[in-house]
Amino acid sequence: MQWCTPIKKALITAVASVTITAGVSMSVSAEELGYPEKEELTFGFIKLTDMAPIAVAYEKGFFEDEGLYVTIEAQANWKVLLDGVIDGRLDGAHMLAGQPIAATMGFGTKADIITPFSMDLNGNGITVSNDIWEQMKPNIPKMDDGRPVHPIKADALKPVVEKYKSEGKPFNMGMVFPVSTHNYELRYWLAAGGIHPGFYAPHKGDISGQIDADALLSVTPPPQMPATLEAGTIYGYCVGEPWNQQAVFKGIGVPVVTDYEIWKDNPEKVFGITREFSEKYPNTTVRLTRALIRAAKWLDENNNANRPEAVKILSQSNYVGADYDVIANSMTGTFEYEKGDKREVPDFNVFFRYNATFPYYSDAIWYLTQMRRWGQIAEDKSDDWYKEMAAKVYRPDIYRKAAESLVAEGLMSADEFPDFAKEDGYRGPQTHFIDGIVYDGSKPNEYINKFSIGLKAGEVL
Amino acid sequence: MSTMTSFITKISDSNASSGTVKKLVNDITKAVIFPVLGFLVFLLLWSVAAQNIDTSLGKFPGPAAVVTQFGSLYDEHVRERDKAVAFYERQEKRNAARIAKDPDYVPKIREYTGKETFLDQIVTSLITVMSGFAVAAVMAIPLGIAVGLSKPLNSAINPIVQVFKPVSPLAWLPLVTMVVSALYVTPDPIVPKSFLNSMITVTLCCLWPMVINTSVGVASIDSDLVNVSKVLRLSPLTHVRKIVLPASVPMIFTGMRLSLGVAWMVLIAAEMLAQNPGLGKFVWDEFQNGSSDSLSRIMAAVLVIGFIGFLLDRGMLQIQRWVSWDKSSADR
Numbered sequence: 001m002q003w004c005t006p007i008k009k010a011l012i013t014a015v016a017s018v019t020i021t022a023g024v025s026m027s028v029s030a031e032e033l034g035y036p037e038k039e040e041l042t043f044g045f046i047k048l049t050d051m052a053p054i055a056v057a058y059e060k061g062f063f064e065d066e067g068l069y070v071t072i073e074a075q076a077n078w079k080v081l082l083d084g085v086i087d088g089r090l091d092g093a094h095m096l097a098g099q100p101i102a103a104t105m106g107f108g109t110k111a112d113i114i115t116p117f118s119m120d121l122n123g124n125g126i127t128v129s130n131d132i133w134e135q136m137k138p139n140i141p142k143m144d145d146g147r148p149v150h151p152i153k154a155d156a157l158k159p160v161v162e163k164y165k166s167e168g169k170p171f172n173m174g175m176v177f178p179v180s181t182h183n184y185e186l187r188y189w190l191a192a193g194g195i196h197p198g199f200y201a202p203h204k205g206d207i208s209g210q211i212d213a214d215a216l217l218s219v220t221p222p223p224q225m226p227a228t229l230e231a232g233t234i235y236g237y238c239v240g241e242p243w244n245q246q247a248v249f250k251g252i253g254v255p256v257v258t259d260y261e262i263w264k265d266n267p268e269k270v271f272g273i274t275r276e277f278s279e280k281y282p283n284t285t286v287r288l289t290r291a292l293i294r295a296a297k298w299l300d301e302n303n304n305a306n307r308p309e310a311v312k313i314l315s316q317s318n319y320v321g322a323d324y325d326v327i328a329n330s331m332t333g334t335f336e337y338e339k340g341d342k343r344e345v346p347d348f349n350v351f352f353r354y355n356a357t358f359p360y361y362s363d364a365i366w367y368l369t370q371m372r373r374w375g376q377i378a379e380d381k382s383d384d385w386y387k388e389m390a391a392k393v394y395r396p397d398i399y400r401k402a403a404e405s406l407v408a409e410g411l412m413s414a415d416e417f418p419d420f421a422k423e424d425g426y427r428g429p430q431t432h433f434i435d436g437i438v439y440d441g442s443k444p445n446e447y448i449n450k451f452s453i454g455l456k457a458g459e460v461l
Numbered sequence: 462m463s464t465m466t467s468f469i470t471k472i473s474d475s476n477a478s479s480g481t482v483k484k485l486v487n488d489i490t491k492a493v494i495f496p497v498l499g500f501l502v503f504l505l506l507w508s509v510a511a512q513n514i515d516t517s518l519g520k521f522p523g524p525a526a527v528v529t530q531f532g533s534l535y536d537e538h539v540r541e542r543d544k545a546v547a548f549y550e551r552q553e554k555r556n557a558a559r560i561a562k563d564p565d566y567v568p569k570i571r572e573y574t575g576k577e578t579f580l581d582q583i584v585t586s587l588i589t590v591m592s593g594f595a596v597a598a599v600m601a602i603p604l605g606i607a608v609g610l611s612k613p614l615n616s617a618i619n620p621i622v623q624v625f626k627p628v629s630p631l632a633w634l635p636l637v638t639m640v641v642s643a644l645y646v647t648p649d650p651i652v653p654k655s656f657l658n659s660m661i662t663v664t665l666c667c668l669w670p671m672v673i674n675t676s677v678g679v680a681s682i683d684s685d686l687v688n689v690s691k692v693l694r695l696s697p698l699t700h701v702r703k704i705v706l707p708a709s710v711p712m713i714f715t716g717m718r719l720s721l722g723v724a725w726m727v728l729i730a731a732e733m734l735a736q737n738p739g740l741g742k743f744v745w746d747e748f749q750n751g752s753s754d755s756l757s758r759i760m761a762a763v764l765v766i767g768f769i770g771f772l773l774d775r776g777m778l779q780i781q782r783w784v785s786w787d788k789s790s791a792d793r
Contacts, residue, residue, distance in 0.1 A: 321750025
């Protein structure tokens with residue numbers, strides 16, 4: 001692959017953005033924010049509960065408070081959505097964290113997409129069909145009351161996959177997009193249980209991601225997941241809410257694990273815009289970030305007190321449109337695994353707590369390490385390359401501007417945000433992974449070498 | 462009063478002419494009772510069948526569920542309109558406030574940004590199908606007349622038309638979408654791209670049946686009429702206006718009716734496929750939502766689509782009757 005040009009560009013922009021960040025940190029004085037240059041905006045989303053900040057910012061009038069008149073449009077799938085943002089049909093969109101990174105890198109459509117706002121933490125689950133669940137069940141240790149011990153590891157699935165393999169039947173699973181969080185989470189979970197999810201080899205033109213695979217992963221749009229599972233085309237899937245809970249309600253499948261258990265408080269969706277947009281309309285960019293920050297805060301306020309109202313908004317047919325009960329299941333702090341096995345997961349959907357909205361460089365780098373691990377990034381990269389790429393896509397400088405102006409206007413208080421003066425954009429080493437491997441965003445190559453399944457530094461397919 | 466008495470006398474006379482009464486009863490039975498009976502049997506079968514079909518989204522919607530949905534769809538429409546009014550009020554206030562601060566600002570009223578209701582979607586679909594149809598008619602009828610009048614032109618164009626006619630317009634849709642987004646680039650578009658995509662798809666599907674029917678109609682004009690025109694030495698334009706058009710109107714309209722019917726079906730599919738606003742998108746969105754109301758809302762949309770298709774066909778028939786000199790030709 002011709003990575004040279006992107007790298008050169010990346011270097012230049014990384015240097016530029018570093019200077020910008022430095023510049024901002026020096027001039028902390030909050031000059032008054034100008035009127036938005038572009039007032040009529042169209043934002044795209046996929047029918048998932050984690051689009052909530054966009055819906056709330058609209059319904060609660062936060063966009064209008066900024067002088068923005070926003071139309072919100074559901075998109076058919078992630079590809080259509082990304083193309084919409086690239087060709088300008090959409091001004092911005094609810095995106096998979098991997099999408100802006102992959103687009104900037106040139107894996108798939110090449111385009112400079114940035115994100116000033118991270119939309120949420122957690123919120124996904126892995127569901128298997130009833131039939132697979134029955135076969136998995138004997139392998140899962142039980143608690144005293146007979147319910148399975150959580151988190152359920154892929155070790156329980158391994159014998160089932162092996163059985164299918166020995167019978168010559170492909171074990172198909174669904175995820176929503178090649179660079180989606182769901183793809184990496186499903187791969188992480190499977191690999192942690194010794195099931196090989198397959199490699200990509202873009203330099204050889206192989207982008208199906210099924211080289212050496214035990215479980216074959218393919219793309220299905222989120223809202224179609226339950227129907228595809230029911231049809232028997234796939235045996236399981238990884239998707240955001242409400243499509244795991246809907247499988248329980250429809251009685252067609254059983255969610256076995258949530259991404260909260262795979263990696264506690266993992267960064268999920270981001271809000272993506274083109275770099276061109278952010279440069280052409282700087283005030284609009286800051287203002288839409290402000291509206292989204294306020295919406296995220298509203299969603300988590302007073303210990304999730306506003307969640308029932310949010311669920312009501314999301315259940316409208318023009319947003320997520322699923323039944324109130326289905327959406328409420330995960331949004332209000334509980335998650336139903338097997339029918340009747342409802343457990344408390346208060347942080348299943350986090351929109352604002354734990355600095356959820358701040359675009360950490362280390363979050364971007366985690367996605368980059370997984371892209372490298374599964375071969376989407378075909379060649380070895382230096383640690384600096386990872387950092388430059390993250391700085392090119394994730395834009396805490398814009399976030400900071402928005403946050404500081406909110407604080408200056410008294411709409412929010414400074415303690416609700418990271419300490420910008422000290423923040424370098426890297427979370428400390430993170431320990432809460434299902435396989436116990438520690439992630440330190442500042443040492444990506446060291447991290448990649450820790451996995452038993454996956455490409456390591458120096459390996460090329 | 463007098464009509465009443467005459468009616469009574471008619472009835473009392475009926476002993477004498479029991480034949481007329483029989484005929485009257487027969488007519489009433491034909492015009493009212495049988496259709497009503499058919500409808501009732503249909504409702505019965507529908508609700509029985511619906512009760513016995515279990516989907517993963519609950520029972521298949523019966524007539525009652527669909528009627529309820531019509532109510533709630535209308536309520537949603539009214540609610541959305543109220544929200545729109547509030548939206549404009551807020552906007553005016555905000556504009557006023559900004560002018561007070563920043564006198565150079567030229568206030569602009571933006572369209573309501575909320576969702577399209579079911580009624581809005583119906584209107585969108587109707588406008589799309591009518592515009593696509595009109596564009597097709599403007600192109601196809603002159604072309605059809607020319608082809609019908611000239612044998613060489615006919616043999617030149619006929620093979621092309623025959624090849625394109627059986628192509629489903631949905632196969633064109635991806636091409637249309639790409640071409641429109643490549644060529645239609647304006648910062649401030651008059652009509653949205655999605656509208657153009659659907660409209661051109663409809664046009665492509667209306668074009669061929671209209672060309673073929675018009676040309677056949679024109680080519681098969683009674684030779685007596687053509688001879689009359691020759692004897693009178695009519696100019697070509699007058700020939701077309703006075704002889705060709707009136708004589709071929711029935712065939713032209715048959716083509717138009719055919720293509721409008723197909724266009725309506727294709728539009729719904731195109732809207733579903735391309736996520737363009739309209740009834741097709743409504744159906745697809747509801748399917749994606751997978752809520753417990755989704756199926757009954759889709760069923761409501763299906764009934765509306767069918768009813769509108771029926772009205773479009775009747776409308777074309779009525780127009781044909783008005784413009785046709787041979788009133789019997791339209792009665793089919």
